[in-house]
Amino acid sequence: KYWHIYHLREDETHEMLTDLEEIHFLELSKVEKFKKDVPITWWLEYLKDPHSSEVQKIGKFDPVIKEAVKMFDTIKADDRTKELIRLREKGERDFNSAIKLSRIEGEKRGERREKKEMAKKLLLMGMTLQDIQAITELSISEIESLK
Numbered sequence: 001k002y003w004h005i006y007h008l009r010e011d012e013t014h015e016m017l018t019d020l021e022e023i024h025f026l027e028l029s030k031v032e033k034f035k036k037d038v039p040i041t042w043w044l045e046y047l048k049d050p051h052s053s054e055v056q057k058i059g060k061f062d063p064v065i066k067e068a069v070k071m072f073d074t075i076k077a078d079d080r081t082k083e084l085i086r087l088r089e090k091g092e093r094d095f096n097s098a099i100k101l102s103r104i105e106g107e108k109r110g111e112r113r114e115k116k117e118m119a120k121k122l123l124l125m126g127m128t129l130q131d132i133q134a135i136t137e138l139s140i141s142e143i144e145s146l147k
Helices: 039-048 053-061 063-077 079-124 130-134 140-145
Strands: 005-007 022-028
Touching: 039 053, 039 063, 053 063, 063 079, 079 130, 079 140, 130 140
Parallel strands: none
Antiparallel strands: 005 022
C-alpha cells in the first residue's frame, strides 16, 4: 500500500475531531507502475521523475501533467524566474517582519498611553512627581506636561 490516510481522533474515545482535515502519506518507493485509471499514481510518477518515460506516456492522455513538466523545466532552467521566486520569498519575509515590528511598536505606544493615563490619575491623587516617575517610569518633564 502506497497511500495512507490518517484522521485526527481523541485518544480515549476515538471520536474523530473533524472530517475536514486528514493527513495523506504517499510512499513513492512503493509505487511500482502508474495505473491509467488512478490519477494519484500519475502525480507520484511525476514526483519521482518528471522526465521519465512513464510521465511522457501519462502526458499523452493528461494535459495537466504535460503542462506541469513544461512548467518544471521552465522554472528549473530560467534564471530570471529563479530570481523572481527568490525576490518574492524575500518580499514575504520582509512583509512578515514589518507586520511583527508594527505590532510591537503598537504595543509599546499602548503601554506608553496607559502609563500617561496612570500618571494623570496619580497627579489628581496628589502624589509627588518623583513617586509618579518611580511607578510609571515616565520622565519628570513628561509628567509635568500632563498637569
